[in-house]
Amino acid sequence: MAPSQKIPVIIDTDPGVDDAAAILLALASPEIQILGYVVTFGNTDQEACYRNIFKLYQAVGRHIEQYPEDKHRFPNFDASAKPFVVKGASRPWSAETHTAEYFHGRDGLGDITQRHPDLNVDGLETLSEHPYLRVSRERHVAEVMGALRAFPPRSITYIGLGPLTSLRHVHHSHATEFQDLIGRVICMGGALDVPGNTSAVAEFNTFGDPEALRDLIEPRGNEPRLPIERFLLLPLDITTPHELPFPLYKKLVDPTFHSTEFPSKPEEKPPVHHFTSSFMERSRELMLQFGKDAMELHDPVTVWCAMQNPPVVDEVKGGIPQLRPGWVAMRRKFQVECKGEYTRGMLVVDRRDDQGAYAPGENRAHVQAELERLKIAHGAFESSALPARVEVEDEAQTESIGDGDGVAVLTETPGAVALVNLLFQRIWGVEIP
Ligand SMILES: *[C@@H]1O[C@H](CO)[C@@H](O)[C@H](O)[C@H]1NC(C)=O
Numbered sequence: 001m002a003p004s005q006k007i008p009v010i011i012d013t014d015p016g017v018d019d020a021a022a023i024l025l026a027l028a029s030p031e032i033q034i035l036g037y038v039v040t041f042g043n044t045d046q047e048a049c050y051r052n053i054f055k056l057y058q059a060v061g062r063h064i065e066q067y068p069e070d071k072h073r074f075p076n077f078d079a080s081a082k083p084f085v086v087k088g089a090s091r092p093w094s095a096e097t098h099t100a101e102y103f104h105g106r107d108g109l110g111d112i113t114q115r116h117p118d119l120n121v122d123g124l125e126t127l128s129e130h131p132y133l134r135v136s137r138e139r140h141v142a143e144v145m146g147a148l149r150a151f152p153p154r155s156i157t158y159i160g161l162g163p164l165t166s167l168r169h170v171h172h173s174h175a176t177e178f179q180d181l182i183g184r185v186i187c188m189g190g191a192l193d194v195p196g197n198t199s200a201v202a203e204f205n206t207f208g209d210p211e212a213l214r215d216l217i218e219p220r221g222n223e224p225r226l227p228i229e230r231f232l233l234l235p236l237d238i239t240t241p242h243e244l245p246f247p248l249y250k251k252l253v254d255p256t257f258h259s260t261e262f263p264s265k266p267e268e269k270p271p272v273h274h275f276t277s278s279f280m281e282r283s284r285e286l287m288l289q290f291g292k293d294a295m296e297l298h299d300p301v302t303v304w305c306a307m308q309n310p311p312v313v314d315e316v317k318g319g320i321p322q323l324r325p326g327w328v329a330m331r332r333k334f335q336v337e338c339k340g341e342y343t344r345g346m347l348v349v350d351r352r353d354d355q356g357a358y359a360p361g362e363n364r365a366h367v368q369a370e371l372e373r374l375k376i377a378h379g380a381f382e383s384s385a386l387p388a389r390v391e392v393e394d395e396a397q398t399e400s401i402g403d404g405d406g407v408a409v410l411t412e413t414p415g416a417v418a419l420v421n422l423l424f425q426r427i428w429g430v431e432i433p
Helices: 015-028 047-065 070-072 140-150 165-183 204-208 209-217 246-252 271-289 299-306 362-373 395-399 416-428
Strands: 009-011 032-039 086-087 156-160 182-188 229-235 243-245 294-296 328-332 409-415
Touching: 009 015, 009 140, 009 299, 009 395, 015 032, 015 047, 015 271, 015 294, 015 299, 015 416, 032 140, 047 070, 047 086, 047 204, 047 271, 086 140, 086 395, 140 156, 140 165, 156 165, 156 299, 165 182, 165 209, 182 299, 229 299, 229 328, 229 395, 243 246, 243 416, 246 271, 246 416, 299 416
Parallel strands: 009 032, 009 156, 032 086, 156 182, 182 229, 229 409
Antiparallel strands: 243 294, 328 409
16 A cells, blocks of 8 residues: 555554554554554553553564564554654543553553563663654644644544543644544544443443543533544444454464463563563453453454544535445434443433333343344354444434434444454464464
8 A cells, every 4th residue: 555545543542451452453554654642541550551652662673673574564663654652641631530450450461560571661661762653752732733734634543542631632722723634533432332341331431531522522612522524433332342362362373372370481482472462361361250261352443443444535514424334333422421420431322212212221131132142252253254233222312313413433343353353464463264
């Protein structure tokens, strides 16, 4: 693909186990050009998240040094086109800070800091000269606006993988210009018709900073909201059915992949394999407690969606973003709960006009059943090319919305198998037999 056809992207992230997989996918994807990383808080505190970018780059750097023939697999790992890395927001807009250390570990990567000191970057992240990154000392708002001004209007996609606080800062200070220049905003966040994954009702990113999302999508005072035709949300409803079965990873990538008790050994395998096995050891143990031997690919789906669906110049104002075949979005209306004692970060759907919603729980159960149906069996694929799709419970709910109202939500992808194949090919260079 000619460089001019690449989609320039900015990745807003709080790495995080599934963020790390998503960034590896981005580095290995020729459809996009990574302009920069805005590092926020979330899966763990911002400092640790920031260090994780450098850990990831160190692992890929070592890999390419050891296996120069793999360089072509990581087209975005390019010393002549360094992305910026900048610290964004370190705490939510106004709510209290909550991180997800219980799941991602103190360091965000399953506590590899202690188990795998060979992957640490002590001091590296404080150097101003990095061979593959432009370490920014600017404020993130300046970096993001600088990138937007340097590219043709509406060509850049902003990918949100964590709480949206940093984007909220950019939008708050440059709303009109940002809206003139941004191509697309594609974000992972929220849970609509399925339970949350951080509380009973909230997904982690919306839980982390509910107000940031609310202020971006609901008009408030004189501040315009993000244009509906250029904003796409990927809630847990659609991301959760995308899983990487750990037994398959073990079989195809790293037969020695095991557990925190038997940690990954550096000398036995290529550096990228060692890195991914190291940060997934703890996730695997935790996921097994949740009853599944697989990693959920929330952030990788989001990057995949962004690379497959470039900004469209003649987008219909107030419509939903135009997507490529295999990808479907629908308009949904909801409100973001910002203050609830038990419901912070919940996406509140008004189900009163929804006839089907009167049997309590019916729709959620239906959607769960659909998710079960789509789920990949542990360790093996049941079907080869099933699209991942969620049934939206109520068409009426979408009809009653006026033009420009609501939010475009992704409801269908080409399927988990396609994504898992892509990850195996691109990140680890293996084919599913
Ligand atoms: C919840 O979803 C977010 C999606 O961004 C993910 O990062 C996080 O790991 C998930 N947490 C759990 C406990 O599955």
